[in-house]
Amino acid sequence: MKHNFAKLELKWQNKWETAKIFHAKEGRGKKFYVLDMFPYPSGEGLHMGHAFVFSLGDVFARFKRMQGFNVIYPIGYDSLGLPAENAAIKSKVHPKTYTEKAIKNFMKQQKAMGWSYDWSRMFKTGDPEYYKWDQWIFLKMLEKGIAYKKKSAVNWCKKCKTVLANEQVVNGKCWRHEDSQVEIKQLDQWFLRTTNYAEELLKGLEKLDWPERAKIMQKNWIGKSHGTEIKFKVNNEVWPVFTTRPDTIHGVTFMVISAQHPKLFGLVTEKQKKDVEKFLKKIKSVSEKDAADLDKQGVFTGAYALNPVNDERIPIWVGNFVLADYGSGMVMAVPAHDQRDYEFAKKYNLKIKEVIRGERLGDKTGAFEGEGVLVNSSKFTGGDSEKAKQKITEYLSKKKLGKKQIQFKLKDWLISRQRYWGAPIPIIYCDKCGIVAVPEKNLPIKLPEKVKFGKDNPLKTAKSWVSVKCPKCNAKARRETDTMDTFTNSSWYYLRYCDPKNKKKIFDSKKTNYWCPVDQYIGGPEHITMHLIYIRFYTKFLKDLGIINFDEPAKKYFTQGIVYGSDGFRMSKSRGNVIEPLGTIKKYGADTLRLYLLSVASPNSSFNWDEKGIQGSCKFVNKIVGYFNNLEFGKIDARTESKLNKTIKEVTEYIQNFKYNLAIISLRNLFNSLPEKTSKEVIEKFLKLFSVFCPHISEELWHKLGNKKFISLEKWPKFDSKKINKEFEKQEELVDKIVSDIINIVRIVGKRKKVYVYTIPNEIKIYSDNLDLIQKRTGLDVMVYAVNDKLKYDPKNSAKKAKPNHPGIYLE
RNA sequence: GCGGAGUUGCCGGAGCGGUCAAACGGGACAGACUCAAAAUCUGUUAGCUUAGUGCUUACGAAGGUUCGAAUCCUUUACUCCGCACCA
Numbered sequence: 001m002k003h004n005f006a007k008l009e010l011k012w013q014n015k016w017e018t019a020k021i022f023h024a025k026e027g028r029g030k031k032f033y034v035l036d037m038f039p040y041p042s043g044e045g046l047h048m049g050h051a052f053v054f055s056l057g058d059v060f061a062r063f064k065r066m067q068g069f070n071v072i073y074p075i076g077y078d079s080l081g082l083p084a085e086n087a088a089i090k091s092k093v094h095p096k097t098y099t100e101k102a103i104k105n106f107m108k109q110q111k112a113m114g115w116s117y118d119w120s121r122m123f124k125t126g127d128p129e130y131y132k133w134d135q136w137i138f139l140k141m142l143e144k145g146i147a148y149k150k151k152s153a154v155n156w157c158k159k160c161k162t163v164l165a166n167e168q169v170v171n172g173k174c175w176r177h178e179d180s181q182v183e184i185k186q187l188d189q190w191f192l193r194t195t196n197y198a199e200e201l202l203k204g205l206e207k208l209d210w211p212e213r214a215k216i217m218q219k220n221w222i223g224k225s226h227g228t229e230i231k232f233k234v235n236n237e238v239w240p241v242f243t244t245r246p247d248t249i250h251g252v253t254f255m256v257i258s259a260q261h262p263k264l265f266g267l268v269t270e271k272q273k274k275d276v277e278k279f280l281k282k283i284k285s286v287s288e289k290d291a292a293d294l295d296k297q298g299v300f301t302g303a304y305a306l307n308p309v310n311d312e313r314i315p316i317w318v319g320n321f322v323l324a325d326y327g328s329g330m331v332m333a334v335p336a337h338d339q340r341d342y343e344f345a346k347k348y349n350l351k352i353k354e355v356i357r358g359e360r361l362g363d364k365t366g367a368f369e370g371e372g373v374l375v376n377s378s379k380f381t382g383g384d385s386e387k388a389k390q391k392i393t394e395y396l397s398k399k400k401l402g403k404k405q406i407q408f409k410l411k412d413w414l415i416s417r418q419r420y421w422g423a424p425i426p427i428i429y430c431d432k433c434g435i436v437a438v439p440e441k442n443l444p445i446k447l448p449e450k451v452k453f454g455k456d457n458p459l460k461t462a463k464s465w466v467s468v469k470c471p472k473c474n475a476k477a478r479r480e481t482d483t484m485d486t487f488t489n490s491s492w493y494y495l496r497y498c499d500p501k502n503k504k505k506i507f508d509s510k511k512t513n514y515w516c517p518v519d520q521y522i523g524g525p526e527h528i529t530m531h532l533i534y535i536r537f538y539t540k541f542l543k544d545l546g547i548i549n550f551d552e553p554a555k556k557y558f559t560q561g562i563v564y565g566s567d568g569f570r571m572s573k574s575r576g577n578v579i580e581p582l583g584t585i586k587k588y589g590a591d592t593l594r595l596y597l598l599s600v601a602s603p604n605s606s607f608n609w610d611e612k613g614i615q616g617s618c619k620f621v622n623k624i625v626g627y628f629n630n631l632e633f634g635k636i637d638a639r640t641e642s643k644l645n646k647t648i649k650e651v652t653e654y655i656q657n658f659k660y661n662l663a664i665i666s667l668r669n670l671f672n673s674l675p676e677k678t679s680k681e682v683i684e685k686f687l688k689l690f691s692v693f694c695p696h697i698s699e700e701l702w703h704k705l706g707n708k709k710f711i712s713l714e715k716w717p718k719f720d721s722k723k724i725n726k727e728f729e730k731q732e733e734l735v736d737k738i739v740s741d742i743i744n745i746v747r748i749v750g751k752r753k754k755v756y757v758y759t760i761p762n763e764i765k766i767y768s769d770n771l772d773l774i775q776k777r778t779g780l781d782v783m784v785y786a787v788n789d790k791l792k793y794d795p796k797n798s799a800k801k802a803k804p805n806h807p808g809i810y811l812e
Numbered sequence: 813g814c815g816g817a818g819u820u821g822c823c824g825g826a827g828c829g830g831u832c833a834a835a836c837g838g839g840a841c842a843g844a845c846u847c848a849a850a851a852u853c854u855g856u857u858a859g860c861u862u863a864g865u866g867c868u869u870a871c872g873a874a875g876g877u878u879c880g881a882a883u884c885c886u887u888u889a890c891u892c893c894g895c896a897c898c899a
Contacts, residue, residue: 170894170895171895171896172896212816213815213816213817213893213894216815216816216894217815217816217894217895220814220815220894220895221894221895223895223898225898225899227899241899242898242899243899244898244899245899256899295897296897319897320897321897321899322897322898322899323897323898323899326898326899327898327899330899331898331899332899333899334899338899340897340899341899407898407899408898409895409898525893525894526893526894528894529894529895596837599836599837600824600825600837601824601825601826602825602826605817605818605825606892606893607824607825608824610823610824610838612823612824612838612839613823613824613837613838614838615837615838615839616836616837616838617837619837619851619852620837622851622852623852626852659826661825661826661836661837662826662835662836664836664837665826665835665836665837668836668837669835669836733831737864738864739854739855740855740856740864741863741864742864743854743855743856743864744862744863744864744865745862745863745864746863746864747856747864748862748863748864749863776853776854777853777854777855778854778855779843779844779854779855796863798863801863801864806864808864809863809864810863811863811864
């Protein structure tokens with residue numbers, strides 16, 4: 001009875017492909033864009049996590065397609081990037097060869113899962129035809145002042161041998177190397193001005209239908225705070241300082257400048273130079289060990305700042321806890337009213353001056369950070385601290401000593417990478433002309449094939465590639481050897497799917513505007529503060545550039561759970577707990593695997609892989625096949641009709657809301673209650689619902705029913721609420737109840753052969769209609785009588801026990 | 813430190829004010845079929861109790877709101893995740 005799923009699945013995969021039924025074309029009705037985050041093709045191939053996420057997307061795409069939407073469901077490969085380069089070096093092949101091979105392997109597995117991608121739109125970011133447009137966007141950004149180069153303190157990972165963006169630093173460590181402490185270096189690097197869009201990125205969140213958690217995370221990441229910029233004077237130079245507590249300005253007793261501040265040594269006096277240098281060395285060596293446990297440390301710079309409200313001379317210290325790139329890299333310290341400043345002051349014996357008095361809650365020691373009344377604050381004394389924030393800001397503004405300011409945590413995106421396997425930054429350095437953009441017509445700047453991988457940036461070893469003529473003056477010049485962060489490639493890929501083969505333009509705006517934005521984006525939670533910020537930023541930029549007419553990439557976003565190994569840990573090669581879908585497909589078939597992955601838990605929660613559980617899905621699939629093997633049509637009964645309509649309703653709603661697990665339960669319930677004979681219509685509708693989960697077997701059975709077209713292109717069944725009758729559910733419950741009652745009695749009194757059931761007269765139909773079922777389930781002969789039946793057999797007068805919903809029972 | 817998610821029966825997991833001793837799946841057990849097994853089908857799977865009843869204890873812990881709580885509120889413990897000296 002077991003079907004040969006391997007052969008069957010392959011057959012349908014091929015049929016889908018030759019008939020091109022999943023190819024998307026513009027203008028065939030209301031569009032719907034379903035997008036899974038494209039995979040990073042690693043040599044290990046697909047793992048169960050991929051199988052899970054992509055199945056989520058596939059079900060949704062199939063569902064929407066059947067609902068009559070013009071669905072685009074593309075796939076591609078994020079093939080550029082460091083891990084591929086490192087893996088390639090390790091296995092001593094060129095990154096290109098490495099990724100090409102990995103992609104082939106991916107495709108094979110993806111096809112085996114039966115995902116309904118439009119393969120004709122597939123691309124790889126590693127193709128020059130793709131990254132050409134990465135470079136093009138860069139040039140546009142350069143034109144608009146969004147891309148720029150600056151020297152600043154940047155994060156450097158020794159293991160990656162490259163700098164990292166702020167988003168790629170996790171707990172002070174590299175996002176790819178938990179054991180590699182990020183170092184701060186002063187380097188000249190390319191940045192994208194994401195901060196220009198900070199406000200828009202924040203505001204745009206409001207209208208997005210994204211999980212609350214994702215929105216909150218992005219909001220925190222963008223980190224808007226309102227405050228005041230106050231201008232302090234240091235050696236006759238103005239130093240703006242950002243604070244959210246201008247009301248405490250009179251309590252400033254020292255300033256702290258960041259240890260990474262580029263202008264630090266402009267402040268340090270001759271006398272203090274040694275101390276400062278020693279200090280810098282010290283914090284650097286400590287940070288190597290463990291920066292997280294580092295306490296606040298600092299040393300006097302010898303310089304003084306003038307407090308603009310009272311001209312007090314305030315010593316400037318240098319400290320390890322001040323960020324160089326937030327605000328101006330220098331803070332005003334008010335130890336009486338800020339816990340950090342307080343600790344610092346205590347440690348180094350600095351003055352503490354109280355300027356706000358209020359009611360202390362809880363802790364009696366340390367800084368008082370609450371609200372209260374101003375004291376020791378010249379003419380502001382006596383005022384309310386909350387109001388004073390505004391008053392003091394106004395006062396400073398009037399005197400041009402400060403102004404209201406909004407500050408963001410979001411930083412500009414550092415995109416330079418000192419590595420090979422990325423899109424080269426299209427820039428040329430000329431001794432005469434300086435930084436020169438590569439003319440558009442010269443794009444793409446292809447990666448040179450021959451490079452040496454080793455200590456330094458590999459591109460530097462491609463001597464003939466590096467040396468070029470200056471596009472402006474034709475003098476000898478050299479190319480930028482940094483490449484672009486891999487996240488740039490994935491920041492606009494969804495747009496390219498709309499017109500992937502375009503050689504003249506990045507894409508035809510008409511096409512892109514038709515398909516986009518993405519209607520349903522699906523991806524993991526780990527992308528929320530990286531990829532999803534970047535892709536939104538790019539979208540906003542491209543909108544401003546005028547080539548698209550929308551400013552958010554994805555209206556809806558669904559965060560899926562993570563599939564962990566059976567040991568409860570993230571699947572990883574080093575742990576040895578990786579499960580490849582291909583092995584499971586071979587054993588059970590793709591349909592079964594899909595069904596299982598989608599029914600274990602709700603799609604947004606994580607779960608551990610457990611092969612035992614797949615049995616249930618396997619049985620169900622086989623049961624369906626078995627049912628079709630001895631299929632005879634009959635008439636639809638009202639009960640089945642009610643159940644069918646109810647199921648259609650539920651399944652539709654559940655899928656729409658990504659509750660696939662519940663949709664599958666609903667389908668099981670329907671199937672299990674199907675009578676031996678029912679109408680073809682019922683069977684067909686059931687199969688359609690089922691087909692989004694198990695498309696191969698559904699196509700096969702659909703065909704077997706005599707249909708010539710693909711079930712994948714059929715119309716999604718509609719339900720009729722009027723046909724849903726709760727009475728039937730109630731009857732079912734009564735049947736369940738009588739069955740368990742009978743069995744319960746048997747258990748108590750021992751085995752008997754005959755059962756006599758006495759119902760109140762108007763209920764007899766429920767039981768006599770279901771007599772077969774009751775007999776089958778109890779395994780006993782059952783007779784049903786109405787209590788008023790004079791001819792009934794009732795030796796113990798059990799009929800008198802009958803109540804509504806509760807018939808009397810006699811066994812013998 | 814801040815923010816988010818979670819803690820459910822042997823297990824995986826639904827449920828998110830009454831219809832809950834709690835969907836669905838797995839496992840275990842029993843019965844049917846079979847010479848037998850697998851598969852399949854049926855039932856049981858908190859405890860006590862009873863010719864189908866009733867009771868008690870149960871949804872991390874402790875309190876509270878309510879006629880009524882796994883579901884709402886408060887406190888607390890633990891787990892996972894994200895951010896983290898943001899001035």
